[in-house]
């Protein structure tokens with residue numbers, strides 16, 4: 533089992549009777565999902581994706597990744613939200629947040645179009661100077677402003693550097709199979725395209741071409757990821773909470789939420805988990821935060837954040853619970869050196885592996901936070917491999933769907949994301965938004 537939910541630290545917050553009492557609601561959520569009769573049921577492609585994916589496209593992803601690896605020093609994945617968080621999370625988790633700085637035989641990877649920043653794009657253009665570059669623009673709608681602007685800039689860079697013909701060989705597009713500006717433009721320009729399936733929303737798309745092409749460029753085994761997700765899909769078929777850790781996680785979240793624990797903090801103990809936290813925040817925030825409901829998803833990396841947010845978690849407002857990800861098998865060991873003079877008084881740690889120190893810090897923190905009134909769950913991940921991470925990604929996606937149905941929301945839409953876009957388009961003068969513009973301008977100070 534690649535993922536195990538450890539609830540040993542939860543007993544003073546959630547009783548076994550409460551879990552038994554919520555089982556019927558879990559069963560309803562399970563039925564809604566598996567019979568495809570719940571809200572948002574046209575976005576359930578991700579549920580079977582680990583086994584039911586386009587094998588021909590999967591092979592093309594691998595071939596494109598090989599071509600990219602051979603032809604560039606810098607690979608840029610352009611996308612925002614679900615169109616970049618998954619790939620970045622996987623690359624940083626399995627390779628490193630310092631991937632670009634480490635020795636490797638794969639290109640440096642940068643992410644663009646995930647913000648509106650002159651500084652960011654200007655820096656990226658400087659990084660590209662004198663380098664061979666390939667880009668993958670990823671947008672399901674094909675109309676999102678941030679990636680569209682970055683694509684315009686980077687396409688111009690490639691066309692200037694390699695000519696229109698040469699650029700064509702270096703531009704890869706992941707978008708809708710038939711509709712949208714980006715698809716039409718790509719077909720006209722002759723770019724190689726990959727598909728975001730109609731029935732998979734952005735935040736559930738990491739195991740489609742959206743995530744897989746950048747991940748494969750980083751030299752990560754995408755078969756391993758899919759196999760792990762497929763194993764999780766198989767493992768979580770029965771809704772019985774005694775047998776299903778994924779559903780148990782979803783159920784416990786809902787029990788805690790109803791007790792006023794309205795913020796969940798995902799805790800990692802490795803810097804390589806920081807972007808996984810970001811992926812998880814989008815998944816849960818966009819899926820559950822609607823209709824004036826939902827747990828607010830927050831995240832920390834310990835022990836780093838024990839020296840910042842640690843104070844609040846231990847002692848601030850008691851509306852929090854924590855879900856800690858613990859990677860169990862750590863092959864990279866680092867014994868703390870001995871110092872015969874013991875000038876720093878640290879010899880009680882001499883020869884101790886840093887993994888042991890980290891584990892002890894985690895145990896100490898778990899006990900302290902539980903004593904401080906913060907419920908803690910532990911997700912034990914067997915190891916840092918493609919298989920286990922694929923398993924964990926599916927675990928979180930499935931739990932999110934079950935949890936959202938238990939909350940009574942549609943976990944697969946994101947109507948709230950549109951509000952800022954409409955205002956921004958009106959204020960920027962996009963054709964079709966003229967009426968709203970004057971009213972909005974009148975409200976600005």
Ligand code: PA5
Pocket residue numbers: 612613614615670671672673674675676679733734735736818946949
């Ligand atoms: O999860 C989602 O649906 C969103 O975060 C989208 O991925 C994000 O808004 C980007 O959309 P698009 O891929 O259409 O550019």
